Amino acid sequence: MGNLKRxxxxxxxxxxxxxxxxxxxxxxxxxxxxxxxxxxMQNSDFSVASLLTFDAERILAGQVWRxxxxxxxxxxxxxxxxxxxxxxxxxxxxxxxxxxxWGTLKLNLFYLSGILLMDLAGILVPLLASYPVYVSAxxxxxxxxxxxxxxxxxxxxxxxxxxxxxxxxxxxxxIALTVFEILRIVLPMTSMGSAVFWYVLIFVGTAPLVAxxxxxxxxxxxxxxxxxxxRTYQTRPRRPEPKAAPNPNWASNYRSPSGQRPYRHKCxxxxxxxxxxxxxxxxxxxxxxxxxCYCIDHINNHTHVQ
Numbered sequence: 001m002g003n004l005k006r007x008x009x010x011x012x013x014x015x016x017x018x019x020x021x022x023x024x025x026x027x028x029x030x031x032x033x034x035x036x037x038x039x040x041m042q043n044s045d046f047s048v049a050s051l052l053t054f055d056a057e058r059i060l061a062g063q064v065w066r067x068x069x070x071x072x073x074x075x076x077x078x079x080x081x082x083x084x085x086x087x088x089x090x091x092x093x094x095x096x097x098x099x100x101x102w103g104t105l106k107l108n109l110f111y112l113s114g115i116l117l118m119d120l121a122g123i124l125v126p127l128l129a130s131y132p133v134y135v136s137a138x139x140x141x142x143x144x145x146x147x148x149x150x151x152x153x154x155x156x157x158x159x160x161x162x163x164x165x166x167x168x169x170x171x172x173x174x175i176a177l178t179v180f181e182i183l184r185i186v187l188p189m190t191s192m193g194s195a196v197f198w199y200v201l202i203f204v205g206t207a208p209l210v211a212x213x214x215x216x217x218x219x220x221x222x223x224x225x226x227x228x229x230x231r232t233y234q235t236r237p238r239r240p241e242p243k244a245a246p247n248p249n250w251a252s253n254y255r256s257p258s259g260q261r262p263y264r265h266k267c268x269x270x271x272x273x274x275x276x277x278x279x280x281x282x283x284x285x286x287x288x289x290x291x292x293c294y295c296i297d298h299i300n301n302h303t304h305v306q
Contacts, residue, residue, distance in 0.1 A: 016103025023108055024095030024144075027137075028088040030072040035081075049073045054135035056123050067119045071137035091141045094148045101151050106218075110147065114140035114214040121210045131202040139211035142178070146171050146215050146226070153225040168226045178208055267295035269302050 020026065037048045052069035059066050075084040099107045115137070122135035149171035156164050185204050189197045216223065263273035265282035272280060272295055281296040288305040 012103065012106045015105050019104040019108035021104050023111060024092045027071055028092050031074045031088060034072045035075050054122055056126055068115060070135060074137055091144055094144045098144060098148050110218055111140065114143060114211055117210045117214050118207065121206050125206060131199055133206045134203050136207055139208045143211040143215045145174060150219050150222055150225045171226055265293050267298055268292045269294060269298040
């Protein structure tokens, strides 16, 4: 299992730039187009949104495009227009950040996997349990928020544009609000009998559960990042290494390929060097054409080079 995971991560890394870049931008544009077309044709018998929403019976009858088009029907009710437009902008920003960390391919697979799992739940649950399921991309989009909060849990953002808060705390609050909303809808149904209770619970609870399963498939044990259990790395200052004292006789044991030790000055006449004779003085002749060095014995007793 470990080798399979490593190979999958290696494949995703090598192909990180493949897929649809800026996926959430196209989804947001698609939602805007569908919404505008719905407003234009709202007085006609034809509805664009009704052709794109998830419908298990019509999918089984052959309208298979509905398996992938329902994420484009996110903003349909005008009373929630401002909120949902703002949500789409936030999802675009989050998707861009996740894509920068994961790469295009992995983000595409994450979103596609969420859609396919939601499709399976929307088709199999009514067939097996005879309960309808509310299928929507709302919680698939929300799972992107959990993804970025898991990848960079300590990143601080401005909630409501002024309140600084860490990403992981915002994700935990989002989870709590989702659970609260489900309980708010489901708990009043307990007084109406178990059949009604399970009907409503499965209808409203399947979509967030499926999105959570998809999130767990991609993050696994890294979920602990949301609870502050991620590993933090602290760099310790390196202990300075003791510096060796300079060795004035560093060249005493060195020999070049010709057998001569390194030097700085060498007499052009006698060939003595400052390495062989450290107490010998050397000078450069100003009358020679070039830089020619001579020892103190030959600086005034040599033939000038012209």
